[in-house]
Amino acid sequence: MTRPEAKGAFKCAVAGGPVLDWRMYEIMYTERYMDSPEQNPEGYNKNSLFNYIDNLNGRLLMIHGSSDNVVLWQHSLRYIRECVRKGKQIDYFVYPEHEHNVLGRDRVHLFEKIDRFFLDNL
Numbered sequence: 001m002t003r004p005e006a007k008g009a010f011k012c013a014v015a016g017g018p019v020l021d022w023r024m025y026e027i028m029y030t031e032r033y034m035d036s037p038e039q040n041p042e043g044y045n046k047n048s049l050f051n052y053i054d055n056l057n058g059r060l061l062m063i064h065g066s067s068d069n070v071v072l073w074q075h076s077l078r079y080i081r082e083c084v085r086k087g088k089q090i091d092y093f094v095y096p097e098h099e100h101n102v103l104g105r106d107r108v109h110l111f112e113k114i115d116r117f118f119l120d121n122l
Contacts, residue, residue, distance in 0.1 A: 001060065002052035012059040012121035014114050017071040017100050020079050021048040024072065050079065053086050059121045061091040063110065065098030091117070 001010040022030045023037050023044055037044045045051065064076045076092070083090050093113060095102045102110045 001058060002049060002055045004052070004055060007055065007057075010058055012061070012118065014061045014063065014117060016063045016102075016110075017065060017068050018049075018062065018075060018079075019071050020075045021050055023048070024075055024078075026070075050082055053079075053082050053088055056083070056088045056090070059091065059117075061093065061114070061117045063093045063095065063102075063113070065095045065100060065102060067097055068100045070100035 001013045019025050021044075022034060034040050034043050034047075062076050062079065064071075064073055066073060080090065080092060095106055095110065098106060
């Protein structure tokens with residue numbers, strides 16, 4: 001949605017527990033596919049969504065579990081901070097006490113939220 005080559009392709013999007021910068025994700029998984037940031041600086045820079053916030057057009061709903069130990073909450077908190085600094089509006093929702101997957105009764109709430117977001121914005 002924010003990449004220059006996707007301009008105009010999306011009216012709205014939902015991101016749940018998103019990896020926004022691979023430098024902030026677990027090394028074991030990331031470096032298996034991308035090498036280290038020192039070995040592949042271009043790859044890490046090209047794939048950091050912080051570099052594309054200025055291109056954000058349309059509605060974005062970001063969802064994160066407050067206890068996510070897979071994609072740390074710092075990803076979305078930093079993204080929100082940068083959106084505020086750049087004057088970009090996003091919608092944001094937190095599932096308290098949930099890890100990476102929202103489970104149980106709250107999962108129904110999650111899918112209702114996503115469904116309503118698309119119905120309201122498409």
